[in-house]
Amino acid sequence: MQCIVCKMGNVQPQKATAVFEINETTIIFKNVPALVCENCGEKYFDEETSEKLIEKAHKIAQSDVELDIRDYNKTAA
Numbered sequence: 001m002q003c004i005v006c007k008m009g010n011v012q013p014q015k016a017t018a019v020f021e022i023n024e025t026t027i028i029f030k031n032v033p034a035l036v037c038e039n040c041g042e043k044y045f046d047e048e049t050s051e052k053l054i055e056k057a058h059k060i061a062q063s064d065v066e067l068d069i070r071d072y073n074k075t076a077a
């Protein structure tokens with residue numbers, strides 16, 4: 001697959017970092033399976049992963065912390 005953003009690079013399966021900011025909470029997920037552009041670094045998450053990330057991020061945001069960093073694979077849904 002070719003990158004949609006730069007239209008130059010090819011995307012490769014990699015582990016990426018996803019960052020969410022919800023209200024006052026910043027949530028960082030590490031080791032998220034993604035396709036990453038070799039050229040510009042744009043990340044593409046599939047639909048299932050995106051949904052899980054959003055769901056998890058919103059749950060974490062309810063806990064009222066300012067910053068939460070976790071491993072995607074060790075985070076319960």
Ligand SMILES: [Zn+2]
Pocket residue numbers: 003004005006007008009037038039040041042
């Ligand atoms: Zn790109």
